[in-house]
Amino acid sequence: MAITNHERVGRALELLKKGLAPFIEREIRTISEEEAKRLVEKLSADERLATGKPLAEWDAAALLKLMWEGWNAAFKKTLGYAERSIVSELREVRKRWAHQETFSGDDAYRALDSVERLLTAVSAPEAAEVAKMKRQLLRQQFDEEVRGERRRVGGSLVEAVATGALTPWRDIISPHPDVASGRYQEAEFAADLWQVYLGEGSDEYRDPVAFFRRTYLTDSLRTLLVRAAERLAGTGGDPVVQLQTNFGGGKTHSLLALYHLFSGAAPNELPGVEELLAEAGVEKLPEVHRVVLVGNRLSPGNPTKKPDGTEVHTLWGELAWQLGHAKGGAKEARKAFDRIRADDERATNPGDRLRELLRDYGPCLILIDEWVAYARQLHDGADLPGGSFETQFTFAQALTESAKAVPQCLVVVSLPASEGASSPHAQAEDVEVGGLRGREALERLRNVIGRVESSWRPASAEESFEIVRRRLFDSLADPAAFKARDVTARAFAELYRRNRGDFPSECGEADYERRIKAAYPIHPEIFDRLYTDWSTLLKFQRTRGVLRLMAAVIHCLWERGDKSPLILPSTIPLDEPRVQFELTRYLPDNWAPVIEKDVDGPNSLPVRLDGEASNLGKYAASRRVARTIFLGSAPIQKAAHQGIEDRRVHLGCVMPGEPVAVFGDALRRLAGDATYLYQDGNRYWYTTQPTVAKLADDRAEQLLREPEKVAKEIENRVRREVRQAGDFARVHPFPQSSADIPDDPDARLVVLGISSPHAKGEESPALAAARQILETRGNAPRIYRNALVFLAPDRSQLQDLDAAVRRYLAWDSILRDKDALDLSPFQVRNAEERRRGEEATVDARLPEVYRWALVPVQGSPEEPVTWTEIPLQGSEGLAVRVGRKLARQELLLTSLGGVRLRMALDRVPLWRGDHVEVRQLVEDFARYVYLPRLKSPAVLAAAVSDGVGQLTWENDGFAYAAAYDEGAGRYQGLKAGTQVRVTEDDQGLVVKPDVARRQLAAEGMQTVTTPTGPAKGGGRQPEGPGRAPEEKKPRRPKRFHGSVVLNTTRAGRDASQVAEEIVAHLVGLPGAEVTVTLEIEAVIPDGAPENVVRTVTENAVTLKFRSAGFEEE
Template sequence: WRPASAEEGFEIVRRRLFEPILDPAHFKDRDVVARAFADLYRIQHQEFPPECRDAEYEKRIKAAYPIHPEVFDRLYNDWSTLVKFQRTRGVLRLMAAVIHSLWEKGDRSPLILPANISIDDPRVQFELTRYLSDNWVPVIEKDVDGPSSLPLQLDRDVPNLGKFSACRRVARSIYMGSAPLGKAAHRGLEDRQVKLGCVMPGESPAVFGDALRRLAGAATYLYQDGPRYWYSTQPTVTKLAEDRAEQLKRDADKVVAELEKRLRKDLEQKGDFSRIHAMPESGQDVSDDRDARLVVLRTDYPYSKDPGNAAVAAAKAILQMRGNTPRLFQNALVFLAADKTRLQDLDEAARKYLAWQSILVESETLDLAPQQVKQAETQLAAADSAVTARIPETYQWLLAPVQATPQSAITWEAIRLAGQDALAVRASKKLRSDELLLTGFAASRLRMELDRVPLWRGDHVSVGQLAEDFARYVYLPRLKHSSILVSAVSEGVGLMTWEQDGFAYADSFDESAGRYRGLRRMEAVSLADADSPGLVVRPEVANRQLAAETAEPPGGGSGSPPGGGEGAPDVRLPEGTPEVGGKTPPPGPTPPAAKQQPKRFHGTVTLDSSRVGRDASRIADEVIAHLGGLVGAKVTVTLEISADIPAGVPDHVVRTVTENSRTLKFTSQGFEKE
């Protein structure tokens, strides 16, 4: 006597439980089903074990029909290792209960797979637990199958999974392949084996892969080691992680700190912005500069489509004020905000990550087994990936202030971001494509803006004033950097069509003489930066001066005599004196003595207290440098500070200012009470 082989067992069970197939139409039905499963395994071969794609496996499906070969493999290879489980009688008893349960429920599946075994049915559950030494009923009720089980709850919560009962089918498949081997050295099923026990023709294996990942991340008794999964009667550390993640709801600062750390790492790639202001506490933390910058709002200020949402309110406050001072350069800022709905998912992922991280840190204190440590490491890596993936999904709203005309009010344009780049890179790409941030500026467009608004201050405007205008007024194009404006000015002066598409350039304007010094057009102009002294001049005004200078007679003050070369002396003869022949006229009156030049300079200027550094730098470059460069010049600069504080100065400010004044070697300083 010898026990029946697996193939013989297939035939015995099939004959005992099903009538033989005699009708040719039934043979055809069997062959169609077998071919559909075989085609699925061949087409989606990367999702299933390699042996399934062979023609031999199709023959096995026909031989075991209407039971899937995977059911017999699990019963004869795994369950038969149990001491009390009889290979033929045990399989027969179990399958009889399974088939009766499916018949009562009216199940119309083409084959009976491990995923079709109704483990929640008391008769089936009895057959699946009577041979196991440990108490598996609580495990089944919580994590495998039953009215209050986790898989059923997940299927209800996720419609895409619930449509196929994917989590429930995955859990049944894992249980059938892992419960009898709980103490084996090489436990569990690979993910491909799990899918083999679940997926039917017409269904997507990816859906069941998603269900498997969700179960592994939430189940109390489901273990994972790489691609292998199994149930155990010993709880995993998942429950501990869930409890710790729940506790972190009361420690929001820790979660926010983790998210801010990750955001700052992502924002190291600045895109086209000169600077990123990450999670400022208030407008005081956002500097008031001319170059384009991105302000990433804190998670306290998410965006939603509700009017008056927190993100727009926070962006407005920062745009309008820097602390207690009105913000000047409003056109330099755009904002990035989190989506209110997605923020909940990001918060959950961050709490899970911190929970698993704390468990690993305390692994020795918690006395975790090596397998539990490995599980914690796997779950930590998964949680880390989830947080990384959800940050760009959450921070997807770009808020840009827009203004059509100088007279209209500022409105906010909310732009949804997409793509795989870093946050700032995605934001700058979208702004560029929507022309809300310019990285290049044509001279013709600068001329258009000069005339449209207009930006002229009379017949000209300084380059520095233009740079300030473009950074300040939201109705103008937003420039990446003031150097773009400088390039546009240089290009506009050098155009052959400067009168129509460009402008002229002058070093300065002499108000007493009513003329421009260093007036140029159709030639290259080199400017160091936007703070360089220089004027953009209206073409018609430049043409008038150039025409007047060209038409000035040779005897005029600044012309040269006809035929004279550059630098020729300007000789003036009294009126009526002949140019050729005649006697030399008598000498005229003695020329006046040379004009005495000034020997001293003094000047007083009031600086904007919020921009002292910038203004002082300009004064040093444009005034002090010219005076100090003269031979023998002695230049003294004295800075006088006067501050009136009606509410009084706090003690800590008095101490700070007094100490800093001493350090900076003030000759005199002090506070007064009256």
């Protein structure tokens, strides 16, 4: 019956309780009785589940709390910082379990893994049961993921593009059946010497033939086996060998090789062994009695009871029993043990009896693994069945000296490598070594064993490639397969040589082609990243970690029908849960959201980018780039130089026949849009912390709820843009009401706000706003309607402008808050670049939005006013662009000829009897929409001058008079056919040519002298047919002056009010020159303090005061 993850965690906690209690009880006895009593009483009082119970019956929560509280006093010497972290984590797990919280598959696995690690650290036998539960959980998870799902080529899954010229790797080499089918289990890649000794585990480790078939004999392993054969055959070799590597460096695998070499199997059945024996000069191996001692499987505090009832307490007792059992079964085992029984029961060093034992039961092979894990649990006193801390090293010395003295005896000990504090493997060493007591044990064992040990080195990087390849793939046998592999290697090598600038320099060397062949079908870059970067992570056990990962990758690619010529970093399917788990399990932070959003998966950014751009989608370029960056950057978050270079990204992505530029484009797009992808120059990396770009996105999103800020920024930019008025006398951006637009004859451009957009052919908000302003000024009708033109935003373009402005404001706010956000110099530079880019986008989109000129038009006085919608283009300023467009379409005239003025006078007609005042014409052209729209009254004045000066004035022009004398019935200062200076506020008259000709003929003259001014009573005639006469306007005042005293407590507000109510009206008058002077006078009875004097004086200089100063009297 299936169990839930919650139940599974509960079972693990029960096993934890059972395994921890003896260890804790044992360690508590090593401290003072008073300290121990205080700890136990304190915990008994605090923990309900511990009240009134002996330690052995305490709940897991109480035991863990006791370990945490009493760490420095009782456990620090035995366990290390890694175990202390596990204790803290398991306390939280126990709390979640007690509160009935749910556990995801990953949560449950991590809880089981932590329980197993802590139990293993204290040599509790319950660790094996938890490990079994962990494997069952993994199998259940993975079975659920792949059940019923058959992956085929294509579909929604990404596969690398096959060039057609290169054979896919799957057609050249096949994975082992267990890898291809996904039937392998994690434990199959974990060599366990103790399991093999017990006859358990998978065949590839338990069976000698299967083991050697899948084992690559590295130079160091070959040397080890040869020397061992020589030693046990009695022809040479070293008596003691110390295997020393980093965490996961292959020590246990080497011990297994020795174990199987002397298993009694025929050498000709073991692949590669015959050659080894030939090299050693050994024709036949003797019968060897093997002993296996694994420190974390033997507890110094719990004696081991054998099947025959023998109770073994110490390592030397276990050694004796196994030696006898290897020679003659249980009876001989008891006989051998009896020789040192007394030393075992008293936990004393057996001394010379150990040498005699090795001699009598030789040839013998003694394999010792995890000795430090055993020794660190011992106490200074002999209070444990396994002996004291000191006795352990006396035994170690006796063992090594005895092995040296006894022929055909070989002792092989594996110890963790020594790392400095700055080493990337220092944490991994702590996992194997433990706390202070563990480090002391390691150092003393090195000193003892080092006196007689033989050197041994782990596998090189190149050898590791072959180890992994042989474990995961069948061997190549077909000559055609070798040829296809070589063709692929040559194609990649040529790609790198032809494009040296796009790839790392070492790829262009001839040796790189050899590396591709050696690692085939896995690209060397994958191995480089895993062995160089990922191996620095705590828990990543080098070869074992690589095997687990690549087995998951190969299984997934095999099922998906991947047809890539090589397996590259870019083809690692991070969207596959099993693959993702194998990578993220070693990373300290939660990477799942990062991968889901920015790296791989159906809804990730790279998939979206590939879908939007066909050139990227053709190669799945964005997805492949993201995978490569993740593999190369995720494990080195704290490195001095984070990330990988763009050339190494290309190396992980590009295949022969593919353009490098496409992947460069994908890289740039990812860097611009990703939330968790950082860039510094040509280096790129992912982190679990959102980039400043993510913060900018969040702030831009927040501005959706603050539209007034966006509108204000747009208005400010438009105001700056329309400071160049172009052909308009004045531009009025964003009037709050029609009263804000002066009513005078000068042509004005009104810029409507974004709340009044326009759409072609519709009765838009822009048209409604323009119509209201055209018809009214405040509550009164507008007089000069032919002086207004409108600029409106395009409704369809507003959304893009809004988004661009929000992004600009977001980046701008980030830079203003850079100190509070504690941005790095790199982030500041990046933010500045992004702000400049967004500002350029805003500047480009502003004219795209303000692209509609709305112009009122009227064909004749009888027709209604309609609106012309004119789309605008060009790079000029907004007002300049409108003015030029209207000028080209003669909807705004910057000049008017006299002939055209004559046509308008006759067509409408505009005559008031036999003449019309110049001022009246100015009024008419500014009032009536059916007349041409003039830039200003000065245009009309120039047209009058031109019409009077025409030589053909009788037919094409008119005459000019200074005034009309009603009493005499004649025009004073009448002129025609000559140049006349006319101004826009001229009080003269435009006279019909036939009327002027009659007067001139009657007076016998063709021209008149320059008029001296109008006669009294002249200059007023009826307006024209059907129009009521208007009274003559009074003379206009030409100067204004005023002063006002401002309230000092609200001077700013009062000054603003004066500017709006007085100054604005004066500035709006044509040609007005307005000067506003602010005078400040302050009387300070007690005198101004020095700081105020300094501040006011400096501010006055900054504000460019013409004069300012303090006086003493």
